[in-house]
Amino acid sequence: MSLETVISISILGILSYFIWRLNNTRSTPKSRGGAAKKNSNRKRSLISEQDNQDHITEAINSDIAARCEFELPGDFLEFTLLLSDNLDAKQQKTVQSITESFRKPHPLLLPLIQGGFEPNELFDLIKTDAEMTVKILNAVNSPLFSLRQPITNIHHAIIFLGITQVKNIATQLAVQKDLHLTDKAQNAAYKKLWTASYLASAFGLILAKEMNEENSAELSTHCLLSYLGDLAILSYRPSIADVYLEGYGLFERTKAFQNIIGVNSAVLGKRLAQQWKLPQSIEKGIEHSLLPLTDITGDTAITSEELRQVFVCYIACRLADVVAFDGLRNMSESKELSFEAMGKVEFYYTQDIIKSAGLDKINTLITDINFRKKINKVIEQTYRL
Numbered sequence: 001m002s003l004e005t006v007i008s009i010s011i012l013g014i015l016s017y018f019i020w021r022l023n024n025t026r027s028t029p030k031s032r033g034g035a036a037k038k039n040s041n042r043k044r045s046l047i048s049e050q051d052n053q054d055h056i057t058e059a060i061n062s063d064i065a066a067r068c069e070f071e072l073p074g075d076f077l078e079f080t081l082l083l084s085d086n087l088d089a090k091q092q093k094t095v096q097s098i099t100e101s102f103r104k105p106h107p108l109l110l111p112l113i114q115g116g117f118e119p120n121e122l123f124d125l126i127k128t129d130a131e132m133t134v135k136i137l138n139a140v141n142s143p144l145f146s147l148r149q150p151i152t153n154i155h156h157a158i159i160f161l162g163i164t165q166v167k168n169i170a171t172q173l174a175v176q177k178d179l180h181l182t183d184k185a186q187n188a189a190y191k192k193l194w195t196a197s198y199l200a201s202a203f204g205l206i207l208a209k210e211m212n213e214e215n216s217a218e219l220s221t222h223c224l225l226s227y228l229g230d231l232a233i234l235s236y237r238p239s240i241a242d243v244y245l246e247g248y249g250l251f252e253r254t255k256a257f258q259n260i261i262g263v264n265s266a267v268l269g270k271r272l273a274q275q276w277k278l279p280q281s282i283e284k285g286i287e288h289s290l291l292p293l294t295d296i297t298g299d300t301a302i303t304s305e306e307l308r309q310v311f312v313c314y315i316a317c318r319l320a321d322v323v324a325f326d327g328l329r330n331m332s333e334s335k336e337l338s339f340e341a342m343g344k345v346e347f348y349y350t351q352d353i354i355k356s357a358g359l360d361k362i363n364t365l366i367t368d369i370n371f372r373k374k375i376n377k378v379i380e381q382t383y384r385l
Contacts, residue, residue, distance in 0.1 A: 106174035189241035199320035229265030
């Protein structure tokens with residue numbers, strides 16, 4: 001039998017079957033009872049469908065509740081961040097009093113921040129001050145860097161640790177020149193701030209390089225100096241130390257500063273940057289350092305590029321906070337940067353900002369094994385102190 005014949009027989013068979021079904025359907029009368037039964041079945045089907053929908057809704061709500069186990073502070077969404085341009089006379093006087101009482105930085109601070117150094121240039125700058133040289137060598141030989149062999153000179157430190165890391169250590173020491181803390185709690189809080197600012201600069205450098213930012217060294221310094229206002233507050237009001245020692249988050253600290261002192265760390269940091277004549281990019285970075293804490297970014301005169309840099313630094317500082325203040329020991333404990341995952345309101349707007357600033361790569365990095373290894377290595381070194 002040919003293929004054409006088989007196909008023809010198959011087609012005729014299919015047509016015969018459909019003709020039979022059509023005639024059989026037409027010959028079946030539709031009684032009222034049959035219609036009622038059909039409607040009853042449809043009603044039961046709708047009820048069942050509604051039950052399923054209720055179960056789905058309940059499951060979704062249960063899942064949301066599980067993910068949002070951390071309660072959002074009632075005043076967070078209504079919180080108003082104080083900006084430098086909106087200070088009244090009393091607040092301006094407070095800023096002046098705090099910043100003028102804060103000790104002037106080391107003379108090397110400005111050239112350290114302004115310069116883009118070759119290794120020999122940084123070496124020549126640092127070696128001009130014997131005291132600074134000793135402090136840097138003490139820092140790099142501390143348990144923080146877990147060196148197998150001690151580093152005995154600045155040139156060796158630059159080669160081993162890199163220009164940016166040595167420069168940031170020197171910058172940190174220059175900012176904190178002659179900062180005498182006699183109160184025990186104040187000194188403990190200062191050590192936490194020192195750790196946070198160091199971690200922020202290290203994390204900022206890693207983030208900036210992974211994000212292919214052109215100015216990774218400057219961003220790292222920006223992260224370091226984001227804690228400048230905190231140092232000024234701690235120096236001015238020793239009793240505020242508990243805010244750092246009791247695990248207060250950025251939102252709680254900022255709210256406390258605005259309520260107790262009348263200003264926040266970003267306002268003070270910007271004023272100090274002005275007084276010390278730091279580069280304008282650093283000054284603006286410090287000024288905007290708290291913006292991602294709120295949804296004010298859309299209403300502020302900040303360019304998309306500035307927002308990008310501010311946000312990268314903000315993330316570096318918040319990761320530094322959870323290590324220095326909350327005791328986080330491993331980044332693998334965090335799956336994403338959000339309020340639900342981190343349990344910190346400081347991350348409430350992060351995903352919105354990531355989308356608006358085109359920084360989706362941050363979400364990829366947080367789950368990247370190699371990135372986490374780099375971050376965890378820095379954390380591990382810190383806990384050896």
